[in-house]
Amino acid sequence: MKTLFAEDLNVINVGLQGFADNVAAAGGTVTQLSWAPPVGANAELGRTLAGLVGNPMVEDANAQAYARYLAAQPRLVDLVLARDAIAGLGGGERRILHSGPPIGWDDMCGPQRGAITGAILYEGWADSLESAEQLAGSGSIALDPCHEHGAVGPMAGIISPSMPVWVVENTEHGNRTYCNLNEGLGKVLRFGANSPEVLDKLRWLGTEFFTVIQAAVRRLEDADLKPLMAQALHMGDELHNRNAAASGLLFKRLTLALLGSDVDRGAMERALRFVAFNDHFFLNISMAANKSMSDAAHGVPGSSMVTVMSRNGVNFGIRLSGTGGQWFQAPANPVDGLYFPGYSVEDAAPDLGDSAITETNGLGGFAMAASPAIVQFVGGTPADATANSRRMLSITLGANPAFTLPALNFGGTPAGIDAVLVADSGVLPIINTGIAHKEAGIGQIGAGITTAPMQCFSDAIAALAATLPHETGDAS
């Protein structure tokens, strides 16, 4: 003790800054470590969390879910009309799918309403914007989340029966997933635009383009998506906001498939030209591939692995493998981003779209280390990009050896978000995302980085705990 007081005062303070300030004021040297109790110091939730951390039942379930995710082998098997593939969209049923967790017309954000209005016109269910909006508001058209129909869609995420959808099959487990076509940039339905030019482009995508690319997909020599995606990660893509390399690799495959077909040369040129000038073209295939992998991990009782993260422009919603179809929702966090000239955060719609399925599987924001050039689009520095990938390793069940990141010395991308680790560490999953204008029809106004809200994860682990026999205390 004598020795201690003879020495200079050197303190490490964990938590409240006030204690550190006092030491410093008294002339001591103090190192302040930021720390806050998990789950907002909620005692009940803290007990729930304590029962889940290291719980062998949860760990076994997670190992099983994660192994299924790793084993999944997504393959691009077809391009078909949604009504011919997605349950609930066939037989003339009036149903439209949207991104994010469930939400009614009255609560939807501008871009999603605009896109639904456009889809109603596209389907011919109404002949003016006014009557289409009225129809949407009347409740006579079913509005369901894409995720509840095996599908995903970027931004507004609208899929109506006559739209073409990619069909991805996980050949390891046999599950199929769907995503609509990427319309390119500018005025597009996914940002809520629904003008005649937007609908004209959709009609061309649904007819000539559809026929050509369907023929190409059905003739692909190599339709396996995992190696293509792995290769793209070595070429600067993170497969959410940067898909330039993957789109180029797909372009090659489509071209070779078409040159050997009897598809009309003019139609082929128009279709391939559209693909060639859209560096985001692969995004929608990446999303379907990612959903097929996370769906493989879904439905393992007791697993805290996150299998869906998704946003509807109002709420952020997640699902866990172990809690089935249940959504855990909270208001979406704002996006810290780079805005196109003339726009600011004031103009932005809240975080929107199913594209966070890429982060759910360790791509997008989680794989930013692969994509230093992405920071020119979403902001930050290449060092931030690498740091983001490293930080996400603290909340994932592992690193996917099929998706290696050169800048991390070829370590796998952090994958399999564990809701327990998120709640325990306070580290939130990061998401690279486009930013839509809050009003329908204006389109993309920027891109940036956001996080999933903690509330989703704390609600999810509480619900998961309730499914475990020793947590409820009344197991038979």
Place this chain on the structure above:
Amino acid sequence: MKTLFAEDLNVINVGLQGFADNVAAAGGTVTQLSWAPPVGANAELGRTLAGLVGNPMVEDANAQAYARYLAAQPRLVDLVLARDAIAGLGGGERRILHSGPPIGWDDMCGPQRGAITGAILYEGWADSLESAEQLAGSGSIALDPCHEHGAVGPMAGIISPSMPVWVVENTEHGNRTYCNLNEGLGKVLRFGANSPEVLDKLRWLGTEFFTVIQAAVRRLEDADLKPLMAQALHMGDELHNRNAAASGLLFKRLTLALLGSDVDRGAMERALRFVAFNDHFFLNISMAANKSMSDAAHGVPGSSMVTVMSRNGVNFGIRLSGTGGQWFQAPANPVDGLYFPGYSVEDAAPDLGDSAITETNGLGGFAMAASPAIVQFVGGTPADATANSRRMLSITLGANPAFTLPALNFGGTPAGIDAVLVADSGVLPIINTGIAHKEAGIGQIGAGITTAPMQCFSDAIAALAATLPHETGDAS
């Protein structure tokens, strides 16, 4: 002094390790800094160097040469037969171009002799390997460096009159450069193979493929190479040993050009399929583009900027902007590389090819920071790749803002090697390179990293100094 001896001994030793060892043996703390006098402690050369470092005439000349390099705008303008474009190859003249500095048949390495033998058969100047070798040895066929005809060729670098060559024009200054076609991997002429299958492929490349790709090049909507190369650097290429992204970007442009043409569909498919499955396809265009940029900087009196680095499998040769057509040669350094299974350094030919024109301009090894995945091919770690780019900044006149490296926070690639800086610092230019088997016909056996030999640079600066009036002392 009293104070000094009262303290513990802390020494920084610069240069000879022996002094440091003695301090350590006496119980002192010693930090050893490696250092050696420039240019091998050759006193005369040291005086020459001293006269060049900071010499305003040299600095002005370098500024002018470097500005011309930066301003160059390479464009892919044609694909033609060598005899129709390259001086000395037309009019039925029997001349063959090879990589590296000048060398006679008797002194050539195995791969270069094998490739020349193959080219003689390809031209129909002989009808058997034996008679072709005899002809080559007879001296009746002129053998010139590619670089002396405005051309470059990878590895053996053989260009004979009937071979197609890319034509790149620097539209800023009007100079044109040429490079042969990339034959893909496996048994290929550039590694000295000359079997019937090698010649059959060359014949197809020189006929059907030539016709198709010539039509494509002449119809390109966008033939500017600098933006394409800049984009590829953001997609993991370093444009010497990794050209996957650039080849993909070129594939798109060729495809779109051909779909709008009247080229036969079968021929188009065969040609595009060849391009699609050759991730090195763009290398030869990168080389011609690089030569067009460094040729723009060539010929500025007094400039110590390196405008050629090249190897013939025996010697490494360089040229400076300020010393015209003079070559400065030394035996090539060994390659530190990754060998394909079954091969080792014992089997390797010395460093070979004109492809170091990429490093001459700040790409290849100088741009490794853009290409962390390249280390899987040439060895080392992604951290080494970044360190290599940073180190090269110490011997270049600047960083090229047209070619930015995301991992260096979008700094330009180090470009414009200054022979004076190389000699003064002892830092040697690094080169990413393929490794050929020393015997003709076996092909590539690995890839790795090597350096240019110092002797080239010390000879070059001595020759440059002799051109400067105040160095010779006898200026009029």
